[in-house]
Amino acid sequence: MKKGYYNETTIAKFADALKNAKKLVRAILESGIVPQVKFSGGNTKMGLVPSVSTMPFFTCPHVCSTTCGVSCYAAKLANLRKNVLNSYAWNTAVVMLCPEEYHAQVKAFCRGQRYFRYHVSGDIVNKDYFAHMVENALENPHCEILAFTKRFEIVNDWISANGALPENLHILFSGWNNLKPENPHGLPETTVFEHDSEFCDNWKTCGGNCFNCACRGLGCWNAKSGDIVAFKKH
Numbered sequence: 197m198k199k200g201y202y203n204e205t206t207i208a209k210f211a212d213a214l215k216n217a218k219k220l221v222r223a224i225l226e227s228g229i230v231p232q233v234k235f236s237g238g239n240t241k242m243g244l245v246p247s248v249s250t251m252p253f254f255t256c257p258h259v260c261s262t263t264c265g266v267s268c269y270a271a272k273l274a275n276l277r278k279n280v281l282n283s284y285a286w287n288t289a290v291v292m293l294c295p296e297e298y299h300a301q302v303k304a305f306c307r308g309q310r311y312f313r314y315h316v317s318g319d320i321v322n323k324d325y326f327a328h329m330v331e332n333a334l335e336n337p338h339c340e341i342l343a344f345t346k347r348f349e350i351v352n353d354w355i356s357a358n359g360a361l362p363e364n365l366h367i368l369f370s371g372w373n374n375l376k377p378e379n380p381h382g383l384p385e386t387t388v389f390e391h392d393s394e395f396c397d398n399w400k401t402c403g404g405n406c407f408n409c410a411c412r413g414l415g416c417w418n419a420k421s422g423d424i425v426a427f428k429k430h
């Protein structure tokens with residue numbers, strides 16, 4: 197088992213939280229109450245950009261175990277703070293047990309937002325989930341929506357079948373030192389670098405505050421085909 201956050205102890209702890217959240221959501225559904233999705237109003241990195249998140253590892257593709265999973269900051273935070281873990285677990289339980297309700301609430305939330313981020317923690321859960329993300333962007337053209345993903349296949353398949361993504365849906369393929377995304381449609385990408393790595397010409401450095409980037413039309417919100425946003429490994 198690898199060091200870092202992708203380890204047996206963390207995974208068992210997260211699995212427990214998810215099991216408990218599913219029990220709670222099931223009980224709420226059985227009593228006829230609609231479970232409410234939990235949104236974040238922003239954080240140090242996101243600035244004022246609100247977001248919705250799911251469980252790290254449990255909604256991520258398996259490739260995260262040999263890439264970002266080991267140093268995952270969302271897993272670190274969930275491991276440190278029970279309320280964060282419970283909130284990720286709760287949203288994951290809601291999307292697993294009543295996906296239509298989850299997506300309806302995310303779309304309704306975005307009606308009142310100028311910027312929105314999917315998955316400060318977690319990733320696109322499945323094809324249907326991604327179809328809802330696209331629908332959300334189409335239904336809320338005033339809202340710029342950002343997501344990083346390692347679910348390359350789901351996004352590639354959607355574009356192959358349907359054509360270009362809506363302009364307000366900014367999907368960046370998330371690479372890693374040992375992972376070059378499958379990117380036949382030329383979406384912008386991200387990568388990571390160490391302090392002593394060579395910095396490539398086509399890389400843009402992360403500005404450090406997503407709200408600031410959004411308001412100034414910079415960074416990931418404005419990344420084009422061929423652009424690679426580079427994050428310093430922490």
Ligand code: SF4
Binds near residue numbers: 405415
């Ligand atoms: S480049 Fe800007 S928008 Fe992209 S992750 Fe960094 S701060 Fe956020």
